[in-house]
Amino acid sequence: MGNTSNRFGPKPAPTALKALAGNPGKRALPVEPKPETGAPPCPDWMPAEGRQQWERVVPELDRLKLLSKVDGAVLEAFCATYAEFVQSVRRGEPLKAAMLGQMRFYAGELGLTPAARARLAAPPGQEDEQIDLFFH
Secondary structure, three states: OOOOOOOOOOOOOOHHHHHHOOOOOOOOOOOOOOOOEOOOOOOOOOOHHHHHHHHHHHHHHHHOOOOEHHHHHHHHHHHHHHHHHHHHHHOOOOOOHHHHHHHHHHHHHHOOOHHHHHOOOOOOOOOOOOOOOOOO
16 A cells, blocks of 8 residues: 555655745754755756756756755656657647646656745845746
């Protein structure tokens, strides 16, 4: 049956996102394992549209200290799916709900959706900056 601890209700947010949001629950933040921080490199195989999205998203996530070296796979999946989305639109193909769902899922995992951004507070000294990561 697997882990059912998150079977009901939303899954817990990462500690970094809770801290950026000002710790709205006011509970002690858990100590999470800390992989090496920093942006993973964009893979050579990434299509041009995915590479452009990588170059828009990754520096901002890195600036917010939300990335670690082990986040490459989800970033790759998000950017590759974004590239597929752009290519489908350019070809005039109907958009597939599954592709849009995957992109939304990956974006949510990375904190890139409008709802995720609404829960974030800017780091000290950067309160006036806009965080606009998903689509430009």
